[in-house]
C-alpha cells in the first residue's frame with residue numbers, strides 16, 4: 523500500500539482547470555491502485571504557518587550548525603510537522619495555476635516551509651543534494667496564455683521553470699508534467715478540446731504511475 527500526496531494549489535475549487543485535470547488523473551489512479559491512499563492537501567484551505575520570526579531564525583541556526591534555543595525549537599516544530607507530512611508520501615501530484623507568470627503565493631509559502639537543510643536537501647562535498655529521492659511526481663500546470671518553450675513568450679514562464687527547479691533541488695528526478703492551456707485565449711470550443719486532451723493524457727498516465 524502506497525500513499526499519494528495530492529497538493530492542490532488553485533483556490534477555484536471545481537472551476538479550476540488544473541484541479542479538473544488532476545482529479546481525472548486521481549480518479550483513474552484510484553481505480554488502478556485500489557490499495558493506495560490519496561491524501562489531499564488544499565494549499566488555500568490548509569492553515570500553513572507563516573515563515574518568519576523565530577522560524578526563519580531557527581533555519582539560520584541549522585545553517586550555522588548550531589543547536590536551537592528552546593524558543594526556536596518550539597517555533598521549528600510547526601515547520602518540522604509539515605515537512606514530515608510531505609516526506610511521508612511515496613508519490614506526489616501537484617496542480618497549480620500560473621499567477622503573474624509564476625506560482626500562487628500560498629504554494630510559495632508551502633515551498634519556503636519545505637525547503638530546509640537536513641530535511642529536504644543537504645550540502646556536501648558535491649554541492650547541494652536533494653533528499654527526497656526515488657519518488658515520482660506529476661505536475662499539472664494551468665495557464666491563461668500560451669508560453670511555448672524556446673519562444674519569446676516562453677521566457678515569461680516562471681511557473682514550470684520554477685517548479686521544476688524546486689523539485690529537482692529537493693531530489694525529484696522522475697517528474698512528469700501536463701500543461702493545461704491556453705485556458706483564457708481562443709474560442710470556447712478550442713479551450714474545451716484542449717482541456718479534454720489534457721484530461722485524456724492525465725487518465726492515460728495514471729495506470730503506470
Ligand SMILES: Cc1cc2nc3c(=O)[nH]c(=O)nc-3n(C[C@H](O)[C@H](O)[C@H](O)COP(=O)(O)O)c2cc1C
Pocket residue numbers: 532533534537538539540541618619620621622623624664665666667668705706
Ligand atoms: C491572480 C492571477 C494571476 C494570473 N496571472 C496569469 C499570468 O501571468 N499568465 C497567464 O497566462 N495567466 C494568468 N492567470 C490566469 C490563470 O493562469 C488561468 O486562468 C488558469 O487556468 C488558472 O488555473 P485554475 O483554473 O486551475 O485556477 C492569472 C489568474 C489569476 C487569478
